[in-house]
Amino acid sequence: MLFPLPKTPRPRRIVVTGAGVITAFGAGWKINAEGFRSGRTAFRPVTLFDVTRQRCKIAAEIDLPGDLPPNRLSRGDLRRLQRASRLLLLAGAEAWDQAGWTPDGRLPLVLGTTSGEMCLGQEYLLQALQTPLCFKRQTERVTHYLVQQQGINLANALGVEAEVITISNACASGANAIGHAWQLVREGRADRVLTGGYDALCHMTYAGFDTLQVLSPTPCRPFDAGRDGLTLGEGAALLALEDLNSAQRRDAEILGEIIGYAATMDTHHLTQPQPEGNAALAAMRAACASAGVTPEQIDYVNAHGTATPQNDIAETAAIQTWAGARAATLPVSSTKAGIGHLLGAAGAVEAVVSLMALRGQWLPPETSLETPDPACRFQVVRQPIDAKIKTTLSNSCGFGGANATLIFKRWP
Amino acid sequence: MSRVFVHGQGAVSPAGWGLPALRASLKNERPLPAQSLARPGWDKPLLVRIVPPPLVRPAFLAHPRLRRASPMTHYAVGAALEALGQDADLIRSGGLQLGIVTCTLTGGISYSRRFYEEVLQNPATASPMIFPETVFNSSASHLAAYLGSSVVNYTLVGDAGTFLQGLAVAAGWLDSGMAEACVIIGAEELDWTAADALRLFDRRAVHASGAGAIYLKTLHPAGVPVELAAVTDSFAATRAPGRHEAARKMRAQLPVGASDELLCASECDNSAWNDWPGELLTPTEILGEGFTAAAAWQCVAVCDAIQQSRCVAANVSITGQSLQAIAARFVNPTFLKTQTRT
Numbered sequence: 015m016l017f018p019l020p021k022t023p024r025p026r027r028i029v030v031t032g033a034g035v036i037t038a039f040g041a042g043w044k045i046n047a048e049g050f051r052s053g054r055t056a057f058r059p060v061t062l063f064d065v066t067r068q069r070c071k072i073a074a075e076i077d078l079p080g081d082l083p084p085n086r087l088s089r090g091d092l093r094r095l096q097r098a099s100r101l102l103l104l105a106g107a108e109a110w111d112q113a114g115w116t117p118d119g120r121l122p123l124v125l126g127t128t129s130g131e132m133c134l135g136q137e138y139l140l141q142a143l144q145t146p147l148c149f150k151r152q153t154e155r156v157t158h159y160l161v162q163q164q165g166i167n168l169a170n171a172l173g174v175e176a177e178v179i180t181i182s183n184a185c186a187s188g189a190n191a192i193g194h195a196w197q198l199v200r201e202g203r204a205d206r207v208l209t210g211g212y213d214a215l216c217h218m219t220y221a222g223f224d225t226l227q228v229l230s231p232t233p234c235r236p237f238d239a240g241r242d243g244l245t246l247g248e249g250a251a252l253l254a255l256e257d258l259n260s261a262q263r264r265d266a267e268i269l270g271e272i273i274g275y276a277a278t279m280d281t282h283h284l285t286q287p288q289p290e291g292n293a294a295l296a297a298m299r300a301a302c303a304s305a306g307v308t309p310e311q312i313d314y315v316n317a318h319g320t321a322t323p324q325n326d327i328a329e330t331a332a333i334q335t336w337a338g339a340r341a342a343t344l345p346v347s348s349t350k351a352g353i354g355h356l357l358g359a360a361g362a363v364e365a366v367v368s369l370m371a372l373r374g375q376w377l378p379p380e381t382s383l384e385t386p387d388p389a390c391r392f393q394v395v396r397q398p399i400d401a402k403i404k405t406t407l408s409n410s411c412g413f414g415g416a417n418a419t420l421i422f423k424r425w426p
Numbered sequence: 427m428s429r430v431f432v433h434g435q436g437a438v439s440p441a442g443w444g445l446p447a448l449r450a451s452l453k454n455e456r457p458l459p460a461q462s463l464a465r466p467g468w469d470k471p472l473l474v475r476i477v478p479p480p481l482v483r484p485a486f487l488a489h490p491r492l493r494r495a496s497p498m499t500h501y502a503v504g505a506a507l508e509a510l511g512q513d514a515d516l517i518r519s520g521g522l523q524l525g526i527v528t529c530t531l532t533g534g535i536s537y538s539r540r541f542y543e544e545v546l547q548n549p550a551t552a553s554p555m556i557f558p559e560t561v562f563n564s565s566a567s568h569l570a571a572y573l574g575s576s577v578v579n580y581t582l583v584g585d586a587g588t589f590l591q592g593l594a595v596a597a598g599w600l601d602s603g604m605a606e607a608c609v610i611i612g613a614e615e616l617d618w619t620a621a622d623a624l625r626l627f628d629r630r631a632v633h634a635s636g637a638g639a640i641y642l643k644t645l646h647p648a649g650v651p652v653e654l655a656a657v658t659d660s661f662a663a664t665r666a667p668g669r670h671e672a673a674r675k676m677r678a679q680l681p682v683g684a685s686d687e688l689l690c691a692s693e694c695d696n697s698a699w700n701d702w703p704g705e706l707l708t709p710t711e712i713l714g715e716g717f718t719a720a721a722a723w724q725c726v727a728v729c730d731a732i733q734q735s736r737c738v739a740a741n742v743s744i745t746g747q748s749l750q751a752i753a754a755r756f757v758n759p760t761f762l763k764t765q766t767r768t
Contacts, residue, residue, distance in 0.1 A: 015656060015657065015658060015659060015679055016590075016591065016594035016657040016658065016659060016660070016752075017430075017593065017594045017597045017654065017656060017657040017754075018427055018655075018656065019427045019597065019598060019601055020427070021427055067548060067549050067550055068549050068550070069550070120659065127583075128561065128562065130583075135538070135542075136542060138619070138623070139539060139542060139543075139619060140546070142466075142467070142619065142622060143466060143467070143543075146465070146466060146467025146468055147467065147468075149626065152623075152626055153626045153627070156623045156626060156627075160531070160584075160585070160749065161583045161584065162583075162584040162585055162588075162749045162750070163749065166662055166749060169662065175661075175662065176662065177591075177659060177660040177661075177662075177750075178584070178660070178662070178750075179582060179584070179588075179591055179595075179660075180582065180583045180584055181580050181581065181582060181583075182533075182562035182563055182581045182582070182583045183563050183579070183580060183581055184561050184562075184563050190580060194580070194595070197598065197602065198598075201598065201601070201602060203598065217545065218538070218541065218542045218545060218560075221545040221549040221552055221557075222541065222552075222557035222560065223557075224549065225549070225552045225553065225554040225557055226554045226557060226558070227554070277577075277578045277579070277580075277604075278576055278577065278578070279526075279567070279570045279575060279576045279577065279578075279579045280576070281567075281570050281571040281574060281575070281576060282571075284491065284558045284559075284564060284567055284568070284571075285558045292576075293576060296576065412563070413558060413561050413563070413564075413567075414558075414561060414563040414564055414566065414567030415567050415570065415571070415579075416563060416567075416579065
């Protein structure tokens with residue numbers, strides 16, 4: 015039952031026992047860890063749709079692998095999987111395999127996305143307008159456009175009976191999904207949850223950001239004094255979350271622990287953050303309170319850092335107010351400098367980056383940074399560097415004012 | 427675990443703005459008249475059920491964030507404010523932390539369609555004013571801004587059953603202290619693309635727009651109390667052979683029912699409810715297929731029925747064309763104290 019909620023004597027500890035990721039760096043933990051550790055960038059001219067009439071023409075596109083991982087979908091189902099669903103399946107299968115989970119019992123699947131299979135919505139509209147009396151493939155397009163169906167596809171691929179819940183909180187969707195999943199396990203409402211975010215590049219979204227003039231014609235440079243906008247990317251990341259006791263009973267490999275989460279709303283404007291970053295500040299403070307840590311105990315901040323003038327200045331203010339004296343020595347970077355802004359997948363991929371950094375004991379640099387914004391009193395990580403880190407914090411700030419912060423801890 | 431009570435309901439539907447209009451249309455038991463909606467490229471229009479203009483222009487429409495907002499946002503805010511009642515002022519003054527769960531299937535689809543049509547014509551001149559309104563959580567954002575609510579706020583995207591999942595999400599927030607009160611909204615707007623798509627699956631279905639809202643708190647309310655007693659698990663029902671089994675599992679998680687209980691179902695052809703002993707209400711036949719808004723109207727209708735003493739408990743069942751089978755149960759706890767039912 016989703017309600018009434020089971021009683022739990024005390025909050026459980028939640029660990030990550032599986033992680034899957036696909037970005038423009040490639041598919042899988044290893045190639046992404048190498049990319050983030052070295053500060054690679056993966057931007058190139060857009061090839062997925064026509065951008066000749068757009069102001070900006072680059073993105074961090076993924077070269078989708080030709081083969082999908084072994085799964086339980088029929089050939090017909092596989093043929094109908096579109097780009098976003100394939101990204102989701104690639105990340106989901108990796109997380110599932112790494113966790114060593116088996117398809118027994120029910121599994122909540124908590125996902126975040128902003129667009130789902132928007133490409134199918136576009137195709138539907140085009141056909142409806144151009145050949146209004148032709149319905150060929152329209153039913154299939156509608157079915158697979160529905161975001162819930164994408165989660166169900168993943169569940170079917172894994173052979174698991176899942177309850178799918180999809181949070182669409184713009185660019186905070188992935189972080190909100192992980193945070194919600196964390197709460198489900200923490201409060202005893204689920205023993206394990208597969209969670210994360212996904213989004214594929216599509217023309218409508220690209221054009222939307224372009225019309226707002228928030229895209230940069232060059233690769234984005236978060237926290238750079240000369241930054242002029244974001245660069246879009248695509249990807250997916252999924253985490254297998256479970257109760258610590260369960261993971262230890264199974265002798266599962268633990269990738270890290272999630273110790274804090276908070277979500278807040280910025281009511282300033284639909285697309286612009288409050289200049290002082292009040293909601294981001296509130297999210298960081300509340301997440302630290304839920305984790306029982308202080309800013310002095312945070313060893314690295316993975317910033318939302320979109321590289322738009324407005325986001326970075328607001329987030330800078332928020333981080334510095336939150337960190338206080340700690341700001342002067344606090345390492346901060348935005349991994350969007352390498353793979354772009356993944357929208358609904360951003361918070362989830364950045365959660366995986368945090369786990370990678372904690373596992374590998376390094377900090378992800380922004381190698382494209384030229385001149386740090388003088389407003390930044392924190393240390394923007396610019397070069398690949400090893401570091402002893404125990405606790406990291408990851409911010410997500412979305413359109414509409416959705417803010418979320420997650421806190422991760424090294425295991426053991 | 428905290429007990430969760432309904433503290434208000436709101437509805438904007440083809441019957442009109444407000445719960446009394448919804449109540450009157452359901453009492454009448456006759457399908458509301460459908461309107462024509464032009465479908466480009468077709469001689470024959472689509473039939474839909476449109477929300478009529480409000481008798482009095484709501485004051486909230488003058489808010490800067492709401493002037494250009496989508497119809498879905500207007501419906502969502504209208505329903506939410508009706509559900510919140512006087513607590514809206516308390517929230518605005520910072521005296522009550524309100525969590526917001528907004529559920530939708532199609533989102534701001536009229537602006538999305540319009541924006542993409544502009545992109546197809548010339549992306550360089552597509553309107554930057556429209557694009558932000560196409561984002562799924564724009565309605566939730568506008569509502570939060572109107573109320574000055576800065577705590578947790580999720581937009582859930584999915585089929586009609588998502589509204590019932592939203593009830594459980596909100597109950598979790600109340601239990602964990604993330605919010606002191608929660609409003610759950612199901613909201614949809616009309617567009618020919620959505621009506622066209624719905625027709626592919628059911629030629630008899632009439633697409634409807636509007637919103638419904640349920641306001642939850644842990645405090646025992648004044649008057650006839652309505653308690654959220656249960657939300658079943660969600661059982662995936664994407665393929666025809668599995669739908670009955672999913673509905674059966676859902677039904678098995680609820681009490682068997684009694685003659686003084688009400689069942690509100692989106693589809694009554696489901697054999698899982700064949701032996702239901704009480705009254706049956708099918709608002710979709712009267713109001714139209716409003717996806718998450720329709721699920722919200724069903725919850726609003728049964729809570730109202732309990733408050734009006736038409737029944738002592740009621741189930742809302744979402745199956746049929748939904749991708750999941752899921753149900754919620756509301757009860758009058760005063761009555762159930764003296765009755766034991768299994």
